[in-house]
Amino acid sequence: MLEQIETGDFVDVASGPSVAKLGLGKGAAAAAEKESWDRVRRRLRAELGEDVFSSWFARVEICAVVEGVAHLTVPTRFLKSWLEAHYAERLRAHCTAELDAPHGVSLSVRQVARDGAEPRPESPAQRPRITDARAPAAVNVEAAPAAAMPPASEHDVMDACGTVLDRRMSFQSFVVGKSNALAFAAAERIAAAPAGSAPYNPLYIHAGVGLGKTHLIQAIAQDARQHGKRVAYFTADRFMYGFVAALKSQTALAFKEKLRGIDLLIVDDVQFIQGRSIQQEFGHTINALIDAGKQIVVAADRLPGDLETMEERIRSRLAGGLAVEIGELDEGLRVKILGSRLEALQAAHPTFQVNPDVTTYVARAVATNGRDLDGAANRILAHATLTGATVTMETAEAAIRDLVRTREPRRVKIEEIQKLVATRYNVSRADILSERRTAAVVKPRQIAMYLAKALTPRSLPEIGRRFGGRDHTTVLHAVRKIEKAIGEDRLLHDEVDLLKRMLQE
Template identity: 40%
Template sequence: MNDTGISVLASDQSDAGDRARLDAAWTEIRVGLRRDIGARMFDQWLKPAQLGDYCPDSQTLDIQFASDFSANFVSGQFGDRLRMAWRCAGAAVRELRLVRARHATGPRVLELPVAVEPVEAAVPRAPTSNFQPRHRFDQFVTGESNQLAFSAAQAMAGEAQPRFSPLFIHGGTGQGKTHLLHAIAAAFSDHSPAAAVLYMSAERFMMEFVNAMRANETMAFKARLRAARLLLIDDIQFIAGKGSTQEEFLHTINELIDTGARIVVTADRPPQMLDGVDPRILSRLAGGLVADIQPAALELRLAILEAKRAIAGDPPVPDAVIDFLAGAIRSNIRELEGAFNKLIAYGQLTGRQIDMDFAQKMLADAVRANARRITVDEIQKVCAAHFRIDPSEMRSKRRARAVARPRQVAMYLAKKMTPRSLPEIGRIFGGRDHSTVIHAIRTIEDLRQSNPDMDADIRALQRQLEG
């Protein structure tokens, strides 16, 4: 017996059968761990570990490390994996102790025993998280504006290793980026419950890094980040201008990419427009898949409200109110959902039926905030830029197809998106007759039905003008 009261495995009193079973189990466990957490992480933290003391009476096994730091880190990051692995190995191990090897210098500090329950009672514990249950893939309504980002997020969360990493999702405030991050984390944890998932905002990343430097704990901070098998960073634009933080973030994503970990980053704009961010970071982020979320078109806003109405219960929300909300709240999905929830809450609290009068009164402030008046002049400029012609061509007498078609598109949008009458629109477009405007509107409507490219152009222009 040694000074801790545990039989020494290598002593003459040790049972050769126990030793052989433990060695065989440890060899198998190491192979599985290397596969699960990646070769680089395994080689750094678990490859040096050795089997230590074993007590056959209590079935307690020590796994030895070169330092207390290594033992504590592995206990925190991989303790559940080790416990599960030994539990499944059937090697007569009820408790694990992760300790520093006796030959290491300094006082020996033993970890508290980690109980290893029988295999039949085993229930893997999911990583601690603050992922919101309502932010799952089945609660995300898709449309043309967000389909690519949604599909890429599903691929990133799937059981199969994605063919791209990192995934960079960008879009305006309230368009669903954070929803997708939570959905990725939840779906990934469903099929890999023991895998380390780390989610934080860029501001939290900076704060924790600064605190770690002040406390002289940067090694522990780095180790925690680089142990993640899925790293999710929200609003990366806030890292701009922070030199030391950017350097650490760059090293982190390089390490994780090298180990095959999955990385998802969001921002309010694409990588090439992130001023003040290290070009090396931008290159890494753009080297995976960049997916944007455009402002939700009317069709998607209607679909989102329909989905919420289906689960809202009483009081019922009539179609007219749904149409009113979808047309009036255009700024972002978060505000749209908030407006709907406000109606339902007030209706339930007051017992009022939800009708147009009630909706208009309750949401007057939100509607006013979203009521951005679009002008014909703005439409002309946006269309000219989109079709790469001079804005003056919108009012010119030229009939060449290269300028006539963009002019017709602008007339069509002017009628759809402004309160101007047909004669007024004609006058703004170089003094044209109202019949010319009617012809333009009908031409573009027909082209939208027969020409997918034209329809896509119109949708893009509408989103730009509404945004």
């Protein structure tokens, strides 16, 4: 008798693993597998860089290693298909090296029933082959769903391509301050422009996490629809899934024609678009729409030139329009944002009141981003409604303690490192990026490379490219040399430590 193990290969029950053997997570064997899987993750992170790892491998979990096969699970079919198509051999190689898995890897989708029951397997039709060391990796990309996903709540609406938009993310609810005023003005101008008009093409909005870029581009989508425009709004993963699914279902031409027939294309988190064929189609779509006078709006977490995994032609095209940064939230803007969140909560809970002094204190303490301010407002509401106590400075401090404690440091950019180091050592940034090998240039260049590795999530190859196209071995040599030097030279140690603190303030 044959039994399917989730979406993995078929195994003979008489000689293969039983369901009990796959229900892992107990005992020393499970602990050893977890430790080995952590080593696989560290290898992938070091090899691919933090961005790629976070996008594609952060949610991969190990289920079991049974009879030489590593059984891994992922949360979505799209992620399973993408890993099979692009990283199957790399996964197999690392699992073979760190886990007792000479026969390869089996990927499956973990599904939890609504009542919280154990994960249930998909149907056999959705099952890929095991990635075996003796055969090429199999590719099994799921077809597109027959119907659009229903709205997640009463706050959500659909755009023309079936992507969920949140009604609450409107221009009216967006709080404007010094750091986002230019981006807001450009967004309003684009949304109100008549179809066929492209005031800034493309509009490229970049910002860190939780600073409002998604809110702003969703507001553009909804306002433009009210002006009668045909709008397509995609997250990066939704765009990739739509294109790959269209290829597999042989409807790629219809997918392309649908995109080219719109008035406004909006893509969020464009830094996550991966794969040569998908990037090429994305580039062709951008070119076709811009040439036809249609508007493009793109959001990302970095400048176009910093999209290291994106093709040069696309980076150049994205940089050819208006690039606007949404900066860090200053204290005044944080007070306004938190005040608007608390007002919305007070409308739903009339007995919930917060003193303006408390609002100012919380906005000063939670200095990270808008999402943490949302979290602070919700925590204060919970403390007030669950305990029935008046919101005081003390209760607010207790409510937001975890947000203050886990505050993340400022995101450091490689360009900032290069500029600061150049100024500190009285050389130019061009000198640091040049081929000059004089001692006056080599030392600051190596310090800048060391700081880039220590303070940014960039991989060694990415850092090398940002330092004049150098090889990753050059960066590794510089990092090791500075690490050794600061361990031996106290003055250099203090100097590098000062540079770190200046960059992180």
